[in-house]
Amino acid sequence: MADILIKNGYILTMDPDTGDLKKGEVAIENGRIIYVGLSYNGKADKIIDASGSVVMPGLVNTHNHAGMTLLRGYADDLPLAEWLEDYIWPVEEKLGPEEIYAGVRLACLEMIKSGTTTFADMYIHEQAAARAVEDCGMRAALSYGMIDFGDPQRAESSLLKGRNFVKDFNGAANGRISAMYGPHAPHTCSQQFLQDVRKQARKDDVKVHIHVLETEAELNQMKEKYGKCSVNMLHDIGFFDSDVLAAHCIWLSEGDMNILAETGVHVSHDPVSNMKTAAGIAPVPQLLEKGVNVSLSTDGCASNNNLDMFGVMKTAALLHKVNSMDLTVIDARKVLEMATVYGAKALGIEAGMIKEGYYGDLIVVDMKRPHLTPLYDVDSHLVYSARGSDVTTVLVDGKVLMENGKVLCMDEYEIMMEASKAAKKTDSQHLIDVLGLNDPSVDQ
Numbered sequence: 001m002a003d004i005l006i007k008n009g010y011i012l013t014m015d016p017d018t019g020d021l022k023k024g025e026v027a028i029e030n031g032r033i034i035y036v037g038l039s040y041n042g043k044a045d046k047i048i049d050a051s052g053s054v055v056m057p058g059l060v061n062t063h064n065h066a067g068m069t070l071l072r073g074y075a076d077d078l079p080l081a082e083w084l085e086d087y088i089w090p091v092e093e094k095l096g097p098e099e100i101y102a103g104v105r106l107a108c109l110e111m112i113k114s115g116t117t118t119f120a121d122m123y124i125h126e127q128a129a130a131r132a133v134e135d136c137g138m139r140a141a142l143s144y145g146m147i148d149f150g151d152p153q154r155a156e157s158s159l160l161k162g163r164n165f166v167k168d169f170n171g172a173a174n175g176r177i178s179a180m181y182g183p184h185a186p187h188t189c190s191q192q193f194l195q196d197v198r199k200q201a202r203k204d205d206v207k208v209h210i211h212v213l214e215t216e217a218e219l220n221q222m223k224e225k226y227g228k229c230s231v232n233m234l235h236d237i238g239f240f241d242s243d244v245l246a247a248h249c250i251w252l253s254e255g256d257m258n259i260l261a262e263t264g265v266h267v268s269h270d271p272v273s274n275m276k277t278a279a280g281i282a283p284v285p286q287l288l289e290k291g292v293n294v295s296l297s298t299d300g301c302a303s304n305n306n307l308d309m310f311g312v313m314k315t316a317a318l319l320h321k322v323n324s325m326d327l328t329v330i331d332a333r334k335v336l337e338m339a340t341v342y343g344a345k346a347l348g349i350e351a352g353m354i355k356e357g358y359y360g361d362l363i364v365v366d367m368k369r370p371h372l373t374p375l376y377d378v379d380s381h382l383v384y385s386a387r388g389s390d391v392t393t394v395l396v397d398g399k400v401l402m403e404n405g406k407v408l409c410m411d412e413y414e415i416m417m418e419a420s421k422a423a424k425k426t427d428s429q430h431l432i433d434v435l436g437l438n439d440p441s442v443d444q
Helices: 066-071 080-092 097-113 126-136 152-169 191-204 216-226 230-236 254-263 271-276 284-289 309-324 332-339 341-347 378-385 412-426
Strands: 002-011 021-029 032-037 044-049 053-057 059-064 116-123 139-146 177-183 208-212 244-248 266-269 294-296 362-366 391-396 399-403
Touching: 002 032, 002 362, 044 399, 053 378, 059 244, 059 266, 059 294, 059 309, 059 341, 066 097, 066 116, 066 126, 066 412, 097 116, 097 126, 097 391, 097 399, 097 412, 116 126, 116 177, 116 341, 116 391, 126 139, 126 152, 126 177, 139 152, 152 177, 152 191, 177 191, 191 208, 208 230, 216 230, 230 254, 254 284, 266 341, 271 309, 284 294, 284 309, 294 309, 294 332, 294 341, 309 332, 309 378, 332 341, 332 378
Parallel strands: 002 044, 002 053, 059 116, 116 139, 139 177, 177 208, 208 244, 244 266, 266 294
Antiparallel strands: 002 021, 021 032, 053 362, 362 391, 391 399
């Protein structure tokens, strides 16, 4: 007997071997999909009726700083250097484990409500992030963000923290949590430190998450320091491999793209964040053409303001159309693949497709909405018309985290209150909530 049977929905499998089903059923048992087809010949403990809805793989957000939900709208529309040095870095020093725990729980709530089932994270106090992920039921690939700035003592301390995090949390939460090494970026980490991280990651058999060529300033700084860009430097020291997830990858040359393709590096594309920080436009169509696995991500709320992957999908499609002046450059199906199949591939998890043996990480999207009517093309509607708020039901590991719009794995009001209290730790006038959400005495 199956644990859960989802029936009467349009099954967007994202599996090229089986194709999509206009009206099908999905059965889940012990956290895994055991049947995908027209009619399940068996019983189930729980039946979910998906009539008028699309059943699809949960979205995979491959680059996030989840604790940054506490900094949503904190310092917008400022020059990048001022934003980082005068606002973000100083306020992060005031955030401890409990604040990060509250911020990550808020991030998880937001992601669940908008259809994301898995995310990759790199930030501070990542033990608290792991605790939040375990509590809420999501799937995540977490990494402690490491920076040494060429300081040997800081390098030793950072690598030790990273190693301890990998040791303690890789495979935690019954396998829902995987740990990664998270050297911040080539311009904030020394060559020796990057080589040490590379060696340790191979020894521990875990992946590596790093920012690469996010800004033109990084490109120029690397050329001045090493006489080459970040990609070439990382390649020359043997850093790149198929276990590397590189975020942003904006300022790439043709040769850089060839290196990423040849080494099997996975790229995380953050179109909304890149636009908001005026960092530039990543050459995603060219990367895809060269066979690079390009996934999608939101980045943190300080540089995006929300974690809605539906918005990211639409932005990615539109950005590259207008940048190339080619309406066909990235179609809706390709964007859906980037948000599901390619994201799961980047993190090395059996998800991103509705396929027998894969994790029961699924979402149900209600298509009976004014902005989704009439319905000619499901792929097109999901990318260009749907919103995160159209997601009604979310399952991770075969467990229902949200059903019919009601979050079951946490108390929404409590999460928002605790996050608002945590934000006060910054003692910043920028975080005054004019709606009174920081005051638990206000009747919601």
